[in-house]
Amino acid sequence: MILHTLISYEVLRLVWWLLLGVLLVGFAVMDGFDLGAGMLLPFAGRNDLERRVIINSVGPVWEGNQVWLILGGGAIFAAWPQLYAVSFSGFYIAMFAILVALILRPVAFKFRGKRDEPAWRARWDWALFIGGFVPALIFGVAMGNVLRGVPFRFNPDMHIFYDGTFFGLLNPFALLCGLVSVAMLAMHGAAWLQLKTQGPVAQRARAYGSVAAAATIVLYALAGFALWKFVDGFRVTSALPADGPSNPLLKTVEVHSSAWFANYEAHPWLYVVPGLGLAGALVALLGLRMRAELMTFVASALSIAGIILSVGVSMFPFILPSTIDPRASLTVFDSSSSHLTLFIMLVVTAIFIPIIVAYTSWVYAVLRGKVDAAAISEDRGHAY
Template sequence: MELTVLWFILLTVLFTGFFLLEGFDYGVGILLPFLGKNDTERRVIINTVGPVWDGNEVWMITAGGAMFAAFPHVYATLFSGFYLALFLILMALIGRGVAFEFRSKDDNPGWRRTWDWLIFFGSAVPALLWGVAVANLIKGVPIDAKMQYVGTFFDLLSPYTLIGGLAFFLVFTYHGAVYLTLKTEEEMAERARKAAQGTGVLAAIACLILVAMTYGNTDLFASAGAGVSLWGAVVVFVASFGAVYVKRCGLGFILSCATILLTTAAFFWGLFPRLMVSSLNPAWSLTITNSSSSPYTLTIMTIAALALVPVVLVYQGWVYWIFRKRVSVKDLQY
C-alpha cells in the first residue's frame, strides 16, 4: 500500500475517533441546561464526561497534526479557507474548557448558570460547524489552480452544508443523550432516554434530508462503497433509535457509535483520492498525490505512528475502563 493511501486511511480513522468520542461530549454539553433540573443534577451530568472530555479532544489535535505533516497543502488551504469557522470552533472549545474548570469555583447560582450555558454554546457551535465543514469538503469549495481558497466565509454556507451542520448537531445530541442513559441512574437516566427519543426523531429526519440532498450536490454516490456506507448509517441509526425505545440503551449506544463511524467513512470514501474538492474546476481539487509530503516524511511519520498510536489507544481504553461506572448524586458527597 502506498504511504499516501495509508495516511488517508489514518486521517479517516482519526476523524472517526474524534467524532465518535467527542460527539457524545458535545451531546452531553448541549443537553446540560435542559436535563439538569437543579445544580446537583447538572453536576452529575458534567461528571459523566469530566474524566474524558479533554482526552477526546486530543483526537482532533492529532488529526490536525497528521494533516499538517502528511498533506501540508490541504492543511494550508483548509485552515485559510475555513479560517473563521475554525476560529469559532476554537473559541467555543476554549470557552467550554474554561467553563468545566471554573463552574464550581463559586456557589452563586448565577455564576454556575452562566458557565452551564457557556458549556452549551461551547458544545453546540462545534457540533454544528463540523457538520458544515464536512459537507463542504465533499460538495466542493472555490479552490484555484494554485491550491488557494478564493472564496469567503459565506461561500461555505448553502442549504446543503447547513443541513449537514444540523444533521451533525442532532446526531451528536442524540449520541450524548444515549450516553447519559448509561452513565446516570434512575430518574436522570430515564429523562435522558426520553431526550434521546425526541432528538432521535429530528436527527433521523435531518439525516434523510442530508442523504437526499447529497445526490444532487455531490458525487459521493459515484462510489458504491460510499453510498452503501451512507445509507447503512441511516439504517443503523434507525436501529439504534429502536433499541433505545425498547430500553436496550447499551445496544442503542453501540449502534449510535456505528452510525457515526459509517457516516464518516462514507464521506471520506466519497472523497478518495481527493481531500478537498474544487468547485471551480475538478482538476484543481487537492488529492493525496498533489498535496502530500515527501516519501521520506511519510515514512518517518509511519514509524512514529506505529510506535505511539497503540500506546495512546491502550491508555485511553484504560481511562474509560477506570471510569466505567455510572455517576450518581452520592458520588458528589465524597
C-alpha cells in the first residue's frame, strides 16, 4: 500500500494532534452540558417535576454525546499509544473514579422513576450530581497534571514505568484546574438549561450559571497566572525531526520556568486562543443575564474550546512531559503510531466523523424546542 506516502509523516502527526484537540473539545462541549446539568440538578430543580424537566432535557441525548469520549479515548490509543499507556496506568485510580461516576448516570436515569418515594428519588438525584461533578473535577485535575508533568520514565527496552501516586496528582495547581473545569461545565449546563427549559428552572439556571461563568473567568485567569509564576515548563534543546522515529529518548529536554509561554511569545496571535476562553465566558455571563439563549450556549461552547485548546497551544510540541526524566517526555513528533497506521485512521475518520456529525445534527433538530413540564407530568410511561 503506497497511498499513505502521499501525506508525509510530519503532516499526519500534526493532523492527529489537531484531531485530538477537536475530539477533546467535542467531548467537553457535547457531553459537558449534560454533566453540567447533572451538577445543577439538586439546585435548579426544587421539586420532583422540576428535576424531571432537567433530566428530560438531557435524557434523550446524553448517550449519543458520550460517543465523543469513546472517540477521544480510541484516538489516544491508536494514534498515541505511549500517551495512552502512561495516562491509563498512571491515572488508573482517577480513571476508575470517572468510570464509576459515569456508570452512575445511566443507572440513575433508569432507576430514579421506579418508585415515587421522595427519598428514593433524592438519592438518585445526588447520584446524577456525582456523575456530573466527579468527571468534571477529575478531567480538570488530569489536565493540570499534564501541564505540570507526570513522573514516568522508560527503561532501555522502552518499557514505561510510572513512579507517582494517586495523591500526588492532587497538588494545588491541578486542583485549581479541576475547579476551572467544574465551573466551566456548570456554566455550560446552565446555558443548556436556559435553552431547553422555562419558568423557575430556567430562572435558577441563569442565576447559578452567572455565578459559574464569573467563576470560570476568575479561576481560568488565576490558573494562567499560576502557570506563569509557579509551574515550570519544558523545552526541547536538541534536534527533533518531524518525521523521525517514535522514540522519545532520542532528544534532550530541559525544564524552564517560562517554557509554556514560548509559543505565545514567538507567535503573539496565539493569544487569541486563551482570549477566546475568557471572552466566551464573559459573553455567556452577559447572555445569561440578558436571557439570550442561543448566544449564551454558543459563547459557552467557544469558551470551553478556548480553555482546552490553550493547553495544547502552550505545550506544543509536548503532549505529556516527564518530571523525573525530561528526556522521556512525549512529543507530537516522537510518540505517535506508524505512518501507515495514522494514514488508515485518517481515512476511517474522514468517513465516519461526518456521519456522526450528520446523525447528531438530525437528532438535535428532531428534539429542538423546550421541555414541557405539563407534558412530562402527564406522560409517566415514556418520560424520565
